Amino acid sequence: MKRFRQFLCVFVSAIVLLSVLAGCGNAGTADNQGGGSSGDSSESASSSSVKTSTFGNTSGSNVTTFEMWTFVELHGQLYKEMAEEWNKANPNEQIAIALTVMPYDDMHNKLMLAIQSGTGMPDICDVEIGNFPKFLQGDIAFMDLTKYIDQYRSKIVPSRIEVYSKGGKNYGVPTHVGATVAFYNTDILKAAGVDYKTIKTWDDYEAAGLKVKAAGHIMGVAETNNSAIFDIMLAEQGADKTDSSGKPTLNTPEAKKALTLMKKFYDEGIDKTIPGGHPDTEEAYGALSKGEYATVIRPLWYMSRYLNYMDDLKGKIAIAPVPTFKDAKYNSFGGGGTGTIVSNSAKNKDLAARWLTWAKLSDDGEKQIWNILGFDPCNTALWNDPSITQDKNNKYLQFFQTNPFDVLNDIKDSMGIIKSTIGVPTVNNILCNTTLADVLKDDGADPSQALEDAQSQAENELANS
Amino acid sequence: MLRIKRFFYNQKVAPYMFVLPFIIIFCAFSIYPMINTILMSFQKVLPGQTHFIGIKNYTRLFSDKTFFIALENSIKYMVITCALLIPFPMLFAAMVNSKHMPFPNFFKAILYLPALASVVVSGTIFRLTFSESSDSLMNEIIGLFGAAPIQWLRVSSTGFTVLIVLCCWRWTGVNIMYFISGLKSIPRELYESAEIDGASSVQQFFKITVPLLKPTTIYVLTISIYAGLAMFTESFMLWNGNNSPRNMGLTIVGYLYRQGIEKNDLGYGSTVGIVLLVAAMIINVVQLKLNGLFKKEAM
Numbered sequence: 159m160k161r162f163r164q165f166l167c168v169f170v171s172a173i174v175l176l177s178v179l180a181g182c183g184n185a186g187t188a189d190n191q192g193g194g195s196s197g198d199s200s201e202s203a204s205s206s207s208v209k210t211s212t213f214g215n216t217s218g219s220n221v222t223t224f225e226m227w228t229f230v231e232l233h234g235q236l237y238k239e240m241a242e243e244w245n246k247a248n249p250n251e252q253i254a255i256a257l258t259v260m261p262y263d264d265m266h267n268k269l270m271l272a273i274q275s276g277t278g279m280p281d282i283c284d285v286e287i288g289n290f291p292k293f294l295q296g297d298i299a300f301m302d303l304t305k306y307i308d309q310y311r312s313k314i315v316p317s318r319i320e321v322y323s324k325g326g327k328n329y330g331v332p333t334h335v336g337a338t339v340a341f342y343n344t345d346i347l348k349a350a351g352v353d354y355k356t357i358k359t360w361d362d363y364e365a366a367g368l369k370v371k372a373a374g375h376i377m378g379v380a381e382t383n384n385s386a387i388f389d390i391m392l393a394e395q396g397a398d399k400t401d402s403s404g405k406p407t408l409n410t411p412e413a414k415k416a417l418t419l420m421k422k423f424y425d426e427g428i429d430k431t432i433p434g435g436h437p438d439t440e441e442a443y444g445a446l447s448k449g450e451y452a453t454v455i456r457p458l459w460y461m462s463r464y465l466n467y468m469d470d471l472k473g474k475i476a477i478a479p480v481p482t483f484k485d486a487k488y489n490s491f492g493g494g495g496t497g498t499i500v501s502n503s504a505k506n507k508d509l510a511a512r513w514l515t516w517a518k519l520s521d522d523g524e525k526q527i528w529n530i531l532g533f534d535p536c537n538t539a540l541w542n543d544p545s546i547t548q549d550k551n552n553k554y555l556q557f558f559q560t561n562p563f564d565v566l567n568d569i570k571d572s573m574g575i576i577k578s579t580i581g582v583p584t585v586n587n588i589l590c591n592t593t594l595a596d597v598l599k600d601d602g603a604d605p606s607q608a609l610e611d612a613q614s615q616a617e618n619e620l621a622n623s
Numbered sequence: 624m625l626r627i628k629r630f631f632y633n634q635k636v637a638p639y640m641f642v643l644p645f646i647i648i649f650c651a652f653s654i655y656p657m658i659n660t661i662l663m664s665f666q667k668v669l670p671g672q673t674h675f676i677g678i679k680n681y682t683r684l685f686s687d688k689t690f691f692i693a694l695e696n697s698i699k700y701m702v703i704t705c706a707l708l709i710p711f712p713m714l715f716a717a718m719v720n721s722k723h724m725p726f727p728n729f730f731k732a733i734l735y736l737p738a739l740a741s742v743v744v745s746g747t748i749f750r751l752t753f754s755e756s757s758d759s760l761m762n763e764i765i766g767l768f769g770a771a772p773i774q775w776l777r778v779s780s781t782g783f784t785v786l787i788v789l790c791c792w793r794w795t796g797v798n799i800m801y802f803i804s805g806l807k808s809i810p811r812e813l814y815e816s817a818e819i820d821g822a823s824s825v826q827q828f829f830k831i832t833v834p835l836l837k838p839t840t841i842y843v844l845t846i847s848i849y850a851g852l853a854m855f856t857e858s859f860m861l862w863n864g865n866n867s868p869r870n871m872g873l874t875i876v877g878y879l880y881r882q883g884i885e886k887n888d889l890g891y892g893s894t895v896g897i898v899l900l901v902a903a904m905i906i907n908v909v910q911l912k913l914n915g916l917f918k919k920e921a922m
Contacts, residue, residue, distance in 0.1 A: 266885075272886070276670075292887045293887070295670070296669025432753075441754070596869065
């Protein structure tokens with residue numbers, strides 16, 4: 159008996175220890191795969207645990223080490239490259255970056271807590287566009303980067319700097335334009351006898367979808383946990399989710415038209431829901447790799463997801479403008495984005511700001527943003543630079559059937575806008591948690607009514623902000 | 624010097640000295656935050672800029688549908704867990720404690736094990752087990768019976784059930800421990816004399832065990848009410864974040880977190896917290912009153 163008790167004791171303590179350790183290791187696994195990301199989680203993919211890595215000049219003396227947070231592991235590759243380049247060019251100002259990768263929600267919540275409590279902010283941090291406005295309330299904890307951005311300003315798409323600004327001051331350094339496009343799996347379309355080049359309007363999309371359905375496949379994703387398709391449909395009509403003061407505008411005729419169309423596609427069986435709730439989740443990468451869905455509508459940064467998570471689709475994907483409404487004003491918009499900030503409490507703020515703006519906005523930086531990350535750079539001059547657009551060695555250009563720059567140049571003059579206002583996190587939260595899921599299901603709710611409900615809920619939640 | 628010494632050796636002072644560390648910690652980490660929360664619930668709180676806005680947060684709260692969804696979820700969860708996590712652990716405790724039970728320690732350990740796993744781990748495992756893809760464990764199991772895969776965590780009824788199952792799986796063992804310790808204090812003689820009088824095991828359970836376990840039951844009920852209303856982590860891990868479809872897993876604490884942290888509105892978050900505090904207090908005071916805790920002889 160005593161023996162047994164001893165054994166039990168050891169066994170139980172071992173279990174305790176194990177579970178505690180396992181708890182430590184897994185505390186950060188809240189990445190977005192279970193769905194329910196808060197709306198515009200555009201770049202929220204899958205960094206599955208908290209990791210810190212240091213790069214740049216890690217051994218020398220007289221090195222300034224910046225603590226940096228991001229929620230996209232891939233971004234680290236850019237910062238690593240640019241830190242090393244900087245050190246080569248500036249022997250007197252050596253830097254190192256201690257980069258911590260955290261899941262999307264965790265990182266933003268942690269940053270918010272650091273600001274609210276006044277301690278523990280990183281020196282440099284990636285902030286997702288949908289979250290940006292909420293950090294600009296009260297005393298702003300971010301450094302005013304206006305004068306550092308000035309020297310690059312003329313080459314950069316102005317709206318991408320504007321979205322990270324308040325009161326004429328620029329607080330965030332943009333990463334990409336994020337032009338929204340359609341990714342077609344041509345294998346599926348060919349099997350159904352559809353040529354993606356003929357899909358210009360949503361009517362064409364519907365006709366093609368019915369053929370694809372008849373051939374036993376699914377045309378597109380009915381996104382229940384992300385508003386990307388709803389957003390593009392609004393932007394095409396020149397409408398928005400909030401007005402410039404941040405008040406929700408979800409019950410407009412344009413919004414109702416968009417959601418009614420989405421529901422029609424769902425009811426006809428053209429679009430179906432996807433595991434994970436939207437295409438930018440690990441479960442969805444699996445479903446897409448199996449070749450079940452013909453279309454994904456996402457900003458161009460989604461290219462990197464194909465390369466990193468769905469490489470069996472190499473050569474099968476064509477990029478094209480998103481279908482649009484007849485007589486629509488636009489057929490794309492800049493979706494998602496990351497503004498990188500320097501904290502007011504950062505050490506050697508001046509150096510941090512100079513490095514950051516150089517790393518992301520200089521010609522070198524913009525080229526690396528394309529080469530390493532596959533994002534459409536904010537410097538539109540590069541879109542026509544043959545050394546970029548015709549680079550045979552570029553892995554992104556090799557992967558896709560079509561050249562993304564052709565598509566970009568095609569839609570460059572018809573870019574709509576979805577503003578990032580203080581109301582957006584709330585509106586997205588309601589859309590992505592409730593409205594879309596209520597409407598896009600069997601016997602789903604009436605789209606107009608659902609949007610009226612969403613509007614009144616959003617108005618109330620935003621009542622005194 | 625002598626006076627100081629006398630002060631410390633004074634029998635009247637000594638007890639206060641002993642509880643002083645607790646009092647200090649309690650004031651710093653409970654009383655002060657509580658008072659501050661009450662203040663903040665009347666304020667609009669932004670980094671560096673805070674001002675009073677009267678009862679605006681409260682009027683907003685009472686027309687906030689999402690808050691009432693959260694309130695309903697928390698209360699539903701609390702009621703169901705109390706209804707399940709008191710009778711069954713009591714029964715299991717009586718069984719484990721019974722002299723007819725083979726390997727009692729083995730069962731005690733097995734039943735207690737889930738409580739040792741961290742919520743993070745168990746929530747993640749449950750999420751994967753009940754994943755909607757057709758090759759998740761649960762969908763494979765129901766597939767054996769010919770059923771179609773279910774989107775477990777996207778449908779309110781199944782989603783909430785998974786949450787309850789997770790809770791029961793984790794907490795049954797803990798409550799069993801409480802009940803076993805309660806059982807140990809029931810004198811053996813009562814059972815022996817009942818047996819001599821010809822009482823069956825069932826009769827013994829209902830006539831002796833249940834009434835004499837009342838103090839333990841009240842204790843377990845009180846902490847279960849509190850734990851039920853304050854639940855957050857289980858839902859957070861099960862849906863991999865604070866956002867579940869149609870807010871089916873949103874709890875009051877989850878809503879507090881969403882408003883206070885995720886939306887940078889600590890004033891409104893504090894208001895939600897105050898309502899939670901008041902609700903938990905009222906329910907527990909009523910419950911304790913009904914159970915006669917405030918009458919001395921009941922204990």
